[in-house]
Amino acid sequence: MISDDDKSGLYSPECRDCPGIYMGETDRKMLTRVSEHLSSWVFSSFGKSAFSDRLLISGHAYKGGSAKLIRRENLLKKRRALEEIEIICHRAMTNLSILNVFTPDHNLIAKECAVDVDDE
Numbered sequence: 446m447i448s449d450d451d452k453s454g455l456y457s458p459e460c461r462d463c464p465g466i467y468m469g470e471t472d473r474k475m476l477t478r479v480s481e482h483l484s485s486w487v488f489s490s491f492g493k494s495a496f497s498d499r500l501l502i503s504g505h506a507y508k509g510g511s512a513k514l515i516r517r518e519n520l521l522k523k524r525r526a527l528e529e530i531e532i533i534c535h536r537a538m539t540n541l542s543i544l545n546v547f548t549p550d551h552n553l554i555a556k557e558c559a560v561d562v563d564d565e
């Protein structure tokens with residue numbers, strides 16, 4: 446059985462020191478991509494990872510073991526769409542602050558997300 450660490454998709458590492466969460470997508474093993482984020486952070490290497498940059502700037506730390514695969518998806522377009530949906534929904538529905546450098550410009554997705562919330 447393949448563990449989630451070895452699958453591609455959407456993943457979300459968290460900050461240890463604040464309710465910050467990062468949404469990332471990768472076509473490689475989730476663990477490989479997360480290791481790259483953490484390597485940039487450990488070595489204070491700016492510009493390679495938005496998640497790492499945010500940790501370094503704030504002086505915060507990675508919450509060990511928090512990175513998990515939240516959606517499995519092999520297709521890039523679907524991963525990008527899911528990433529955007531997750532960011533918008535997390536902003537709307539949780540107290541978590543999103544650590545991505547992201548400006549939602551797809552109002553359609555925001556509306557879809559809001560409609561789903563209202564329906565429940």
Ligand SMILES: [Zn+2]
Binds near residue numbers: 460464465503505506
């Ligand atoms: Zn933080």
